[in-house]
Amino acid sequence: MxxxxxxxxxxxxxxxxxxxxxxxxxxxxxxxxxxxxxxxxxxxxxxxxxxxxxxxxxxxxxxxxxxxxxxxxxxxxxxxxxxxxxxxxxxxxxxxxxxxxxxxxxxxxxxxxxxQAARPHVCHAVRAPWHRNERSPLAGVKSTSYGENAVMAAYARDKGADEAIVANTHGNLCEGTATNVFVEVDEEIVTPPLASGCLPGITRGLALEWAAQAGLPIRVAAPGELTMSVLDAAIEGRAHLAVTSSTRGVQHIASLDGHDLAAGRLLRKLGALFELNAERDPDPAPRRSS
CATH class of the missing domain: 3.30.470.10 (Aminotransferase class 4, branched-chain amino acid transferase, N-terminal domain)
Structure with missing residues (x-):
């Protein structure tokens, strides 16, 4: 077609x-x-x-x-x-x-x-060697000036992955090239704040709202709370990772930098909850992003 x-x-x-x-x-x-x-x-x-x-x-x-x-x-x-x-x-x-x-x-x-485009069923990620500028006039904007994302996506493909995770200029966890990132650590789910420079993702916002309504332990991290070292914790099994986007939904990161990652219990619940609510309400009313 x-x-x-x-x-x-x-x-x-x-x-x-x-x-x-x-x-x-x-x-x-x-x-x-x-x-x-x-x-x-x-x-x-x-x-x-x-x-x-x-x-x-x-x-x-x-x-x-x-x-x-x-x-x-x-x-x-x-x-x-x-x-x-x-x-x-x-x-x-x-x-x-x-x-x-x-x-x-x-x-x-x-x-x-x-x-027609197939929905990605798995996420294999790598760390990008570049940084997102959280002070850029395009930070948090869904802009057609997408060149840096194209470069990072190509880098991920060259490494056998389909997504690259990027830090901001302070070395804090920011986002993927086309996704937001959620971390399960210490029996709760956290995601970088918009102040990190990440995009205010539609799926990110819905996941936060629906999970909070369902009583899942979820919150937006404080600025600087999530450093890129949390990715090392995931490789060591002390944390778990998922990405969110309109095309992926809530999706477990199956590998990072070539290391297989286990799926988090809470993140699995979040993914199932998102799919259930998305089926129930195809056009959820807007609320202010966090």
């Missing part, structure tokens, strides 16, 4: 040109995006994803994306997919701009794509 494309108010042929050579999303990566998984024929957590799309746009100074247009694009792509799609992507750029970093006057470019 080929990719289904919507832009400019209409479905487009997969190979049809829709981005100009001077679009700032292409020339300088000046845009934001969201990736959504499809569960039981519906885009999961659509309202939360659109809220984060607005947040990302605001953070980098873009005008608020037209939510009605985005929803119309998603509906058109879903209808054309006839129940066969497994993943959606919404991309919004600042539109045409000059041959510099300065933005033009738009209008924005909005593209919705849908296709």
């Amino acid at each position: 080929s990719v289904i494309v919507w832009s400019g108010g209409a479905l487009r042929a997969p190979g049809e040109p829709i981005i100009t050579a001077t679009d700032h999303g292409l020339t300088v990566g000046d845009g934001v995006f969201e990736t959504l998984t499809i569960r039981d024929g519906q885009p999961f957590a659509l309202t939360r994803h659109l809220a984060r799309l607005r947040y990302s746009a605001e953070r980098i100074g873009l005008a608020e994306p037209d939510a009605d247009a985005v929803r119309a694009g998603i509906a058109a792509v879903m209808e054309a997919g006839a129940g066969a799609l497994t993943r959606l992507r919404v991309t919004v750029t600042s539109g045409q701009g000059p041959m510099s970093s300065a933005r033009g006057d738009g209008p924005q470019t909005v593209v919705v794509t849908g296709g």
Whole structure:
């Protein structure tokens, strides 16, 4: 099945040109995006994803994306997919701009794509040799300026892994290239705070909310509490690790730097709880992230 494309108010042929050579999303990566998984024929957590799309746009100074247009694009792509799609992507750029970093006057470019992509069933991770800059203007933004993530993902593949875990500039645990990280240690589950520079993941937020409601011992770590040494603790069996994302759900890290890791009891419960609640509520109402 080929990719289904919507832009400019209409479905487009997969190979049809829709981005100009001077679009700032292409020339300088000046845009934001969201990736959504499809569960039981519906885009999961659509309202939360659109809220984060607005947040990302605001953070980098873009005008608020037209939510009605985005929803119309998603509906058109879903209808054309006839129940066969497994993943959606919404991309919004600042539109045409000059041959510099300065933005033009738009209008924005909005593209919705849908296709089939297998859901990853296992996570093999490595430590990235680079750091996430928690003070970057793009920290916590789902930006199309994704070059550093592409470099780290390629590094992971070269090491036989499919995810790279990265520290921030203080040496604290931050996130994966496309995931958030949860740690089971001392009979509780903790995850790095947003102050670490990590993305406010949709699955991360839901996992925190649903686990707290169910009475699981879970919390956001204090700044600096989770150093990268916790990864050594996981290799030694004194901690357990999981990653979260829209495409992975809550997923055990099966190996780190070539070392097999055991799954944590609490993290297994968190994964099962997330799947159960996701089936019950395909579009959970947004709440403020932690």
